[in-house]
Amino acid sequence: MEYRKLGKTGLTVTPLCLGTMQFGWTADEGTSIKILTRAAERGINFIDTADVYSRWVAGNPGGVAEGIIGKWLGMGIVRRDQIVLATKVRGRMGEGPNEQGLSRLHITEAVKNSLRRLGTDYIDLYQTHSVDPETPIDETLRALDDLVHQGVVRYFGCSNYPAWRLMQALWSSNRMGLEGFVCLQPEYSLLARQQYEQELEQVCQTYGLGVIPYSPLARGFLTGKYRKDEPPPADGRLAGSPRLEEYAREAQVWQVLASLKELGRKHAASLSQLALAWLLQRPTVTSPIIGPRSLEQLDDNLGALDVRLEPEEVAELDQVSAWMSPS
Numbered sequence: 001m002e003y004r005k006l007g008k009t010g011l012t013v014t015p016l017c018l019g020t021m022q023f024g025w026t027a028d029e030g031t032s033i034k035i036l037t038r039a040a041e042r043g044i045n046f047i048d049t050a051d052v053y054s055r056w057v058a059g060n061p062g063g064v065a066e067g068i069i070g071k072w073l074g075m076g077i078v079r080r081d082q083i084v085l086a087t088k089v090r091g092r093m094g095e096g097p098n099e100q101g102l103s104r105l106h107i108t109e110a111v112k113n114s115l116r117r118l119g120t121d122y123i124d125l126y127q128t129h130s131v132d133p134e135t136p137i138d139e140t141l142r143a144l145d146d147l148v149h150q151g152v153v154r155y156f157g158c159s160n161y162p163a164w165r166l167m168q169a170l171w172s173s174n175r176m177g178l179e180g181f182v183c184l185q186p187e188y189s190l191l192a193r194q195q196y197e198q199e200l201e202q203v204c205q206t207y208g209l210g211v212i213p214y215s216p217l218a219r220g221f222l223t224g225k226y227r228k229d230e231p232p233p234a235d236g237r238l239a240g241s242p243r244l245e246e247y248a249r250e251a252q253v254w255q256v257l258a259s260l261k262e263l264g265r266k267h268a269a270s271l272s273q274l275a276l277a278w279l280l281q282r283p284t285v286t287s288p289i290i291g292p293r294s295l296e297q298l299d300d301n302l303g304a305l306d307v308r309l310e311p312e313e314v315a316e317l318d319q320v321s322a323w324m325s326p327s
């Protein structure tokens with residue numbers, strides 16, 4: 001197994017990260033535990049979750065994915081110190097006015113609850129799930145810095161930050177002499193390049209941030225299960241969503257899929273594996289987050305580690321998926 005450093009830290013992670021948003025949602029507890037076990041057996045040491053998973057589902061109070069991971073860790077299948085465990089804070093976890101956001105109060109309570117659900121006394125990577133415009137960044141950074149010095153968090157990062165917010169946070173932590181963000185979790189795939197590449201990529205490269213992209217398969221569109229001029233699969237994650245309609249009406253999207261299919265024949269690889277392989281060869285990407293809901297999907301995703309695209313093949317995918325630069 002190839003390992004990579006998370007940005008400029010000394011933390012070593014696998015080139016694919018196991019995402020757990022599907023746990024307790026489209027993957028029941030038993031299936032989720034099998035996925036965790038198979039991933040560990042295949043050498044994956046990096047697991048990403050969030051306290052809010054999957055509170056948007058009726059009857060799901062949030063914290064369910066964390067609870068499943070905690071149960072799995074308690075089985076002793078792997079030692080806790082063999083896993084790099086990442087979770088996130090920001091989303092609403094209750095009805096009270098302070099049960100969301102990035103205030104010191106909410107962060108302090110949320111990390112205690114995450115530790116309890118995960119069945120551990122420390123979190124390797126604690127990430128702010130998105131910007132909280134109602135809380136001063138200094139307050140958030142001081143709270144996170146305190147967690148590091150208390151030993152309950154080893155590193156912290158962020159997700160879904162625009163470039164100016166990320167720069168504000170990096171500047172503020174430097175100004176105050178605090179620990180700072182070590183990584184960014186952006187949406188990034190062959191079908192979603194501009195938001196990351198236009199400004200965020202340069203920030204991450206300049207300041208040595210790790211990059212752990214989510215939705216590397218464009219919410220399932222890059223698996224090839226969607227067909228032009230055909231109804232989407234009823235069980236697809238994009239079924240009935242505005243994003244599906246957006247993808248489906250873009251001619252460029254179908255050109256990307258056509259290129260992946262052609263490369264798939266050459267490499268005897270699935271579209272998913274090729275889309276992940278493209279990301280794995282991006283110079284600033286550390287570890288794309290895969291989100292399987294079955295063992296079959298997990299095995300397929302892990303197969304991307306055996307795919308190596310030639311420079312001309314990378315260039316072809318770059319060209320067919322290129323976004324327009326501002327004039």
